[in-house]
Structures are given as C-alpha cells and as structure tokens.
Amino acid sequence: MKAQDYPSALQGLIGQLKRMPGIGSRGAERLALWFLQQGRNESATLAHALLLANEEVGYCPDCGFFSHRGHSCSACTDPERDARQICVVEQPTDVLPIERCGLYRGLYHCLGGKISPLDGIMPEDLAVKKLIARVSERQGCEVILAVGSDVEGEATALYLRGELLPLNCRVSRLAQGMPAGAGLGHADTVTLMRALEGRQLI
Amino acid sequence: MKAQDYPSALQGLIGQLKRMPGIGSRGAERLALWFLQQGRNESATLAHALLLANEEVGYCPDCGFFSHRGHSCSACTDPERDARQICVVEQPTDVLPIERCGLYRGLYHCLGGKISPLDGIMPEDLAVKKLIARVSERQGCEVILAVGSDVEGEATALYLRGELLPLNCRVSRLAQGMPAGAGLGHADTVTLMRALEGRQLI
Numbered sequence: 277m278k279a280q281d282y283p284s285a286l287q288g289l290i291g292q293l294k295r296m297p298g299i300g301s302r303g304a305e306r307l308a309l310w311f312l313q314q315g316r317n318e319s320a321t322l323a324h325a326l327l328l329a330n331e332e333v334g335y336c337p338d339c340g341f342f343s344h345r346g347h348s349c350s351a352c353t354d355p356e357r358d359a360r361q362i363c364v365v366e367q368p369t370d371v372l373p374i375e376r377c378g379l380y381r382g383l384y385h386c387l388g389g390k391i392s393p394l395d396g397i398m399p400e401d402l403a404v405k406k407l408i409a410r411v412s413e414r415q416g417c418e419v420i421l422a423v424g425s426d427v428e429g430e431a432t433a434l435y436l437r438g439e440l441l442p443l444n445c446r447v448s449r450l451a452q453g454m455p456a457g458a459g460l461g462h463a464d465t466v467t468l469m470r471a472l473e474g475r476q477l478i
Numbered sequence: 479m480k481a482q483d484y485p486s487a488l489q490g491l492i493g494q495l496k497r498m499p500g501i502g503s504r505g506a507e508r509l510a511l512w513f514l515q516q517g518r519n520e521s522a523t524l525a526h527a528l529l530l531a532n533e534e535v536g537y538c539p540d541c542g543f544f545s546h547r548g549h550s551c552s553a554c555t556d557p558e559r560d561a562r563q564i565c566v567v568e569q570p571t572d573v574l575p576i577e578r579c580g581l582y583r584g585l586y587h588c589l590g591g592k593i594s595p596l597d598g599i600m601p602e603d604l605a606v607k608k609l610i611a612r613v614s615e616r617q618g619c620e621v622i623l624a625v626g627s628d629v630e631g632e633a634t635a636l637y638l639r640g641e642l643l644p645l646n647c648r649v650s651r652l653a654q655g656m657p658a659g660a661g662l663g664h665a666d667t668v669t670l671m672r673a674l675e676g677r678q679l680i
Contacts, residue, residue, distance in 0.1 A: 323525035
C-alpha cells in the first residue's frame, strides 16, 4: 500500500513555492491549496506577473536602479530633478526608502554592493567607474554617500571620498546618531559615541 | 517631480504576491526582488507549476480528496487498501495528517465542511449522500468519524451516526483525551473532562 499523497502537480507546486525565501513546508502547502481554492484566474495572473517582471524589468544604464529593460529609470529622465546632487547607495533597494522620506530631489547611483575584501568584493566589482564618469560630467556637484554605517560601508565611503574629492565636487555622508524615537537605553555604544561626536548646538 | 518608484512590471508582481495569504507588503517586495535576482528560470518554473496545478489537480469523484483531474485518487484505486473502512474527514487537507501517522489502511471520505446552521451549512451542503451510497455498497463496514471535536464537529458526528447506523455498519469516532506530550497544566477543562470520561484500565 502506498501512502496517500497529493497529486504530482500539487506536490510540484508546493515544492516550487517552498523555494521562496521565508516560506517553509507548511507555508508552501497552505499557499498551494489557497491557489487551488482561488481557481485558475489567480494562478494565471501571478504566473503572468512573474514572467512579465522578468521580461520587462532591467537596470537603469545610468544609475543602476530598476527600470524598464533597456531604458533609463524615471529619476534619471525626470527634468525636474536636481542633476547636481547624486546620492550613492549600495543596492537598488536602498533608493525607495530615501524617496519615501520626501526630502531628496536629486539623482541616485547604485554601487551594487560595498567594498569588502574578506568577501572578495573590491572597488572594481562595484559601479565606481561609472560614478566617477557621472561626477566628472557635473562640475561642482554634491555626492551624498548613503552607504551603510558598518565597517564595509565606512571603508566604501572613505575610498569613494578619495576618488571623488579631486573631481571638483563636494562629498557628504549621511549623519550618524540616535535613531528617531529611540530611548538612550536601547542605543549601542558605537551609536552613542557617534551621536555625541556629532552633537549640534540648539 | 514624481517620486522614484519600481517599474510597473515589478510593482505588478509585488501587488500580485501580496494577495497571497500571510504575505504583507514587505514580504511581497522581498519575494519579488528575490525572483528578479534568481533570473528568468525560477519565475518560469513557478509560473508553470501554478498553471499545471490548476490544470491537472481536481477532486476524486469517489472520496473528494485531491486527484489528477477526472481520475479517482490513489487511495481509492489502491487494491491493497481495506475497502471495509471509511474514514470521514471534514476537508481534503485532513487526509494527509492521518496518512502520516501510518496506522490507518482504509479509504477516506471528505465531507467538504461540517454542519453549522449559524454559517448556513446544512447536511445537504456536504458530501453526505455520496457517503451514504458508499457505505450502503459496503455491508458491515466501519465508518470512522474523524471530524473536529468542536461544537460543529460534534453535531456533524451525531447527525452522521443517525444516518449511518441503519445501514448495517459500525460507526466510530476518534478518541478524545490528552494530546501526546502535554502536561496537565496546559489542558483545558473540556479536554480534561473528556480524558477522564474516556479513561482506560491499564
């Protein structure tokens, strides 16, 4: 006697859903059954969205953010943006959080990572040449380094500062200090140190 | 100036992934970016699995479990199974947990729910007629009611017992008592009551 099991197509769907990050066996089973329950339309729409996204989404040849494949992104082609500011981020996914805060109206540049010799990631593995070319075209522009404040982020910022300063531009870095809404009790030593160093007269 | 946003195909994929149960905005965004990162193959495979499952998976015309569309399920067609036992469950998804415990070697019958007048679910909304027909064909068989032990499950079991007993069959119900591995401190009053009532000499 064989143990009763799901039909192979259902097992296949569960296996495929389980490959997604953060989805375990139980979650994949629940999702697969949900799709069956929803009927053909729901599955077809997701299938279409998956294929379309893979087909159409590419990277902006200028800044490296997501864009319609083969085209520049909407920020790079927006004439209302201040082309004399370039905000440098590690990953394309870092752009939207900055956009959402609503303060910044310039361009972006996605490095594609941060310098990390231990992981074998050197400056030539990042979009640094392209950044230098863009800054050189914009005499007197401001480059805002919005990379992480971990060791690799610091190393990347230092390195970029050295490369960019000779190009007749200003280089700034995101402020470091206490996160909004946090009490002193929750701040780690390094954050507190940097908040103290960066204290401002009020 | 328009705020920078993901290309429309990526937004579409995020929106579609967000429709899945238990997946929020952040989760959907993370999944969509993961699919882009994995490349075309991953998306195509899931898209295919979704369409195939919807195409091929149906319900067994005999017992109501999942099956290859238009065919009986693997349990109903397995000659090694004991056709004189029918285990009645509420949902098709209740079958695999019983299979996994490895003790049961008979057939199944999925009701498609439980009697719940408050939700407008009456016996005629469940696969009761079909069950009566199957039991009538099997004189002297045993029907194991593996429905839930909540109020609606109890009502369903009582109703089915009344319908089935005249058919020359035995009707049993899953034992109720302490769950395995649980201390007395965690048991609710009703569970303890039923465990006491059902106590067995050892």
